[in-house]
Structures are given as C-alpha cells and as structure tokens.
Amino acid sequence: MIHPSETKQQIKDFALAHAKIDKIGVAGIERFNGAPEGYHPTDFLPGCKSAIVCAIRLPDGAVQAVYRMLEDRRLHLHGIYPAYGYTGAANYTLLFAAMRIARFVERLTGEACAPIPAGPTHGAKTMSLRHSAVAAGIAEFGWHGLAMTPEFGTRNRFCVILTTAELESDPLYDGPPLCDPVKCGVCAAMCPTNAIGKYDPKRARSFDVGGKPCEYSMFDGNRCKMATSGMFAEFNDSGRDLYDVFANPHPIHTEADGLQAFYYTHMNNNFFMHATSWKCGYCMMYCPAGNWKERFFDTGLSKIDTRKYIKD
Numbered sequence: 001m002i003h004p005s006e007t008k009q010q011i012k013d014f015a016l017a018h019a020k021i022d023k024i025g026v027a028g029i030e031r032f033n034g035a036p037e038g039y040h041p042t043d044f045l046p047g048c049k050s051a052i053v054c055a056i057r058l059p060d061g062a063v064q065a066v067y068r069m070l071e072d073r074r075l076h077l078h079g080i081y082p083a084y085g086y087t088g089a090a091n092y093t094l095l096f097a098a099m100r101i102a103r104f105v106e107r108l109t110g111e112a113c114a115p116i117p118a119g120p121t122h123g124a125k126t127m128s129l130r131h132s133a134v135a136a137g138i139a140e141f142g143w144h145g146l147a148m149t150p151e152f153g154t155r156n157r158f159c160v161i162l163t164t165a166e167l168e169s170d171p172l173y174d175g176p177p178l179c180d181p182v183k184c185g186v187c188a189a190m191c192p193t194n195a196i197g198k199y200d201p202k203r204a205r206s207f208d209v210g211g212k213p214c215e216y217s218m219f220d221g222n223r224c225k226m227a228t229s230g231m232f233a234e235f236n237d238s239g240r241d242l243y244d245v246f247a248n249p250h251p252i253h254t255e256a257d258g259l260q261a262f263y264y265t266h267m268n269n270n271f272f273m274h275a276t277s278w279k280c281g282y283c284m285m286y287c288p289a290g291n292w293k294e295r296f297f298d299t300g301l302s303k304i305d306t307r308k309y310i311k312d
C-alpha cells in the first residue's frame with residue numbers, strides 16, 4: 001500500500017524542523033534497479049520499499065579551512081574540516097538525524113526503518129549515498145562522480161533512511177544541468193594524479209537512475225588512492241626527490257608521464273597534502289557547482305581562480 005502523500009509531507013516537515021537537515025527527498029525502490037549485488041537497499045533492509053535521503057550543507061567556514069591548508073600551508077588547520085565537514089560533526093549530525101527520522105517514521109507508519117550511517121564513522125559498510133541522493137531527486141552527478149545539489153554543489157553530506165513503508169517517489173532533478181564537462185574542466189585540471197581525466201565520451205561511465213541518463217568519469221581509484229595516502233609534502237623531505245620517484249617509477253608502473261605533471265603543477269604550488277588522509281578533495285573543493293565562485297572565490301576564502309579551466 002502506498003502511504004498517502006500527506007505521510008511523506010509529515011516526514012519531510014519533521015526532518016527539516018526537528019532533525020535539522022537541509023534537504024530531503026524520497027526514492028521508491030524501483031529507482032535502485034541498477035544497484036550492484038550487495039548494495040541494493042533490500043540487502044540492507046529486507047522488504048525495503050523506499051529510501052528517504054537527507055543532506056546537510058557543510059559550513060563554508062569548515063570548507064575554507066581546507067583552502068587554508070592547501071593554499072596557505074596552514075598545516076595546523078588540518079583538523080577543522082574533518083571535525084566539522086566530514087567524519088566528526090557532519091557525519092554525527094546525520095547519524096542523529098537519521099535516528100530521529102527513523103523513529104518518527106516507525107511511529108507514524110508502523111513500518112521498519114533502517115538508518116544508514118553517513119560514511120566512515122562507524123565502520124559499517126554502507127550503500128551508495130551519492131546514488132541515493134540522485135535517486136531521491138535532491139542531487140545530480142558531476143563528471144568527478146560526486147553527487148551535487150544545486151544549492152551547495154559538492155559541499156554537502158548525505159544519509160539514508162531505508163523503510164518498508166511504500167512512499168511516493170519525488171521527481172528526479174530536472175533543473176538546469178549542474179555539470180557540463182565539455183565546458184568545465186576544473187575537476188580534471190585540479191586532480192593531482194589524473195584520476196578523473198578530461199571529458200571524453202570514451203572515458204564516461206553511463207547508466208540511468210529511474211530512467212534519467214547519468215554519466216561520470218571512469219575514475220581511477222588507484223590514482224586517487226595515491227593522492228589520499230601518499231601525496232604529502234613531507235615525503236619530499238624524506239631524502240628522495242619526488243620528481244625522481246615519478247620519473248623513475250617501479251618497472252611495473254607504466255604511466256609515469258602524467259604523474260610527473262603532478263610534481264610541477266602541485267608541488268611547486270604547495271598544493272600538497274601534509275599528512276596521509278582519507279581525502280585529497282581537490283575535485284570536491286574546487287567544483288564550481290553550487291555557487292563556488294560567489295561563496296569562496298569572490299569572498300577571498302579561496303585564492304585559486306579556476307575560471308581558466310572553464311570555456312565560455
């Protein structure tokens with residue numbers, strides 16, 4: 001039985017007012033038809049019929065702490081973003097929001113709800129939050145593969161509440177496209193290891209969500225991992241010049257050229273991380289979607305003028 005639309009509205013009103021989230025949408029189970037084995041909502045909650053997807057906006061002041069580190073070498077600010085933009089307060093805000101919403105929906109409908117943690121906070125394997133956000137109509141994919149909302153771009157975080165209640169799906173996002181990778185090359189240009197790559201239809205992963213065509217780059221996870229686990233400035237002080245490492249790679253490494261560029265464009269600009277991290281984040285931090293220019297460049301919070309990577 002599909003619950004009446006007033007039930008969905010009651011859930012949304014509660015979530016926005018009492019769980020303090022910024023956006024909410026609902027995806028019916030059919031929107032997950034393409035989910036890989038083990039990651040379908042029914043793998044997490046047998047009998048699941050709907051996913052309630054919530055987003056919170058990251059504070060601009062937490063996001064700009066990353067620019068201070070990357071652009072100004074203010075290394076001691078490194079902890080602000082993880083604390084307030086990622087696994088600390090941001091994920092815990094979603095964790096408690098999902099708990100409140102799950103209990104509310106169970107009381108309201110008498111159906112079961114399984115809150116899904118917002119990323120790496122409690123070591124739980126989670127389903128894809130970004131695909132869920134697109135499926136619920138609150139976001140769209142960018143070329144970098146992240147889910148972007150029109151208001152906040154990539155600088156939000158998501159959580160999901162799965163439920164056996166059958167709720168009406170919200171429309172998929174159908175506003176102005178948030179990403180035109182033919183014109184915009186910011187994420188590809190800013191990615192230090194070429195894990196994303198310039199737009200090329202042959203490099204696109206194409207699929208659909210609820211009938212809406214989607215695509216993003218065939219992102220190279222190993223290259224991204226290099227940035228998140230090994231790209232830190234202190235490496236260069238370890239006695240071996242980093243250029244030497246990339247110019248004379250291990251024989252099994254075959255793609256040294258792109259990595260040499262990473263030395264020149266990023267090391268020389270002090271664009272390096274300064275500790276191993278689960279994030280590198282250039283793609284997320286400099287993506288222009290969600291009024292990045294107005295919020296971060298025009299205000300002086302970032303000094304990197306990314307407009308040179310965007311064709312008129």
Ligand code: SF4
Pocket residue numbers: 142143144145178179180181184185186187188286287288289
């Ligand atoms: S940086 Fe540009 S090309 Fe990359 S996802 Fe964002 S809008 Fe799309």
Ligand code: SF4
Pocket residue numbers: 190191192193194195196223224225227228279280281282283284
């Ligand atoms: S996190 Fe860094 S290395 Fe990974 S895709 Fe984004 S910009 Fe590239």
